[in-house]
Amino acid sequence: MRTGYFALLAIFLTGCSVDPYTHAPEWSGTDWYSAGKEDAMSGAIVKANETLALDFNDTDVDRPRYLEGYNDGLKKICKDDLLYAWGRAGKIYPAGCDTQQNASQLRQSWQKGMDEGTRESLLN
Structure with missing residues (x-):
């Protein structure tokens, strides 16, 4: 009888497990508009592309989009x-x-x- 409980418990716990990789979000790239807006609203100066690439671990910096967000942030503050x-x-x-x-x-x-x-x- 005791073996039956352990087998049932093992089946129950196995059925409730979730594969951690099935719901992993996919990286969609850096939102350069939001990065620029956040920099402006925090009082920071415009950052160089090299600094942005290091900060966001993304070498494909969209400078026009970053500056657009930065300017919109300045309008707010x-x-x-x-x-x-x-x-x-x-x-x-x-x-x-x-x-x-x-x-x-x-x-x-x-x-x-x-x-x-x-x-x-x-x-x-």
Whole structure:
């Protein structure tokens, strides 16, 4: 009887096993648009192709797509109110915003937030 339980248990456990390679995702390549957008929104400067190739382990860098994403990311973060908030939070000024037409105004907004944030932290 005991042998029957072990045989039944072995059959049950074997039936529940999953081959780990049957559902493995296939690599579809690097999403260069998202990589550029993420770089811009994190405040990073535009990266060289060699750096991108090393970072993403992908030598086939789609530079136009990366720059398109980077520029779209800059449109989202290079705004007066957002940079003011970045300054208040003590975050560094995003280097990519220096390439915008209103760069001096953007830097002033960030600096105003940085000054207020610093003053506020000194009072607390």
